[in-house]
Amino acid sequence: MFDIKNLLNRKTTRNFLPNKIEAEIIENALRVAWKTPTSLNSKPVIICDISNHAKDAWIEKQQAVKTASHVFLFAVNEEVAEANAKKILAPRFGCDTNDEKVSVTFEKIVPNRREWATQQIYLVASYFAATLEASGISGCFIAGFDKAAAEAALKLPKGYKVGLVFACGYADKANPGWQETEFARSFEEFYYP
Numbered sequence: 001m002f003d004i005k006n007l008l009n010r011k012t013t014r015n016f017l018p019n020k021i022e023a024e025i026i027e028n029a030l031r032v033a034w035k036t037p038t039s040l041n042s043k044p045v046i047i048c049d050i051s052n053h054a055k056d057a058w059i060e061k062q063q064a065v066k067t068a069s070h071v072f073l074f075a076v077n078e079e080v081a082e083a084n085a086k087k088i089l090a091p092r093f094g095c096d097t098n099d100e101k102v103s104v105t106f107e108k109i110v111p112n113r114r115e116w117a118t119q120q121i122y123l124v125a126s127y128f129a130a131t132l133e134a135s136g137i138s139g140c141f142i143a144g145f146d147k148a149a150a151e152a153a154l155k156l157p158k159g160y161k162v163g164l165v166f167a168c169g170y171a172d173k174a175n176p177g178w179q180e181t182e183f184a185r186s187f188e189e190f191y192y193p
């Protein structure tokens, strides 16, 4: 059931039950993620279901993929991002997307394409994972893998680079694989009113 309490009590979960996630839950999370705001409406991110790659050497040692019912990957294309962003900028100047005014403005807003593209990934991933978590699905973000090995193993559409993985499913509540967060800051330290 969709419930904010699932998010308020969220913990990174690494062990899952064999139960599959209902298609409607995944569809809703995908549609929320699709609507995620992106800088200059660049919409450069794709989500891939890579569940059938859980035994690939580049990811198999991550505890969460061993029992996850679904493994998703977020990938980004810097060229798509730039092209879409320029389509937004051009009408503001009343000119063509190739016009210097567009390029100069784009370079000022986006001094580092890779960093900018990665920001879009993390926001899309947050919306997606938060929707799943609120729907009662637990999960684990995974950035600890060899990106080049992942790109070699996955047949992503041309120009897309891997960013982040989210392994998820129904939590094995008897043994969720939570880690201690004793070094984490308290809410009082986190929020400065």
Ligand SMILES: Cc1cc2nc3c(=O)[nH]c(=O)nc-3n(C[C@H](O)[C@H](O)[C@H](O)COP(=O)(O)O)c2cc1C
Binding pocket: 010, 011, 012, 013, 014, 062, 063, 064, 140, 141, 142, 143, 144, 145, 164, 178, 179, 181
């Ligand atoms: C960007 C990112 C990358 C992460 N990579 C991994 C990872 O490779 N393997 C893993 O087990 N957990 C990974 N985590 C989960 C963190 O270890 C976890 O969020 C942190 O320990 C705090 O625990 P909590 O989410 O239960 O509060 C990652 C989390 C984030 C946000």
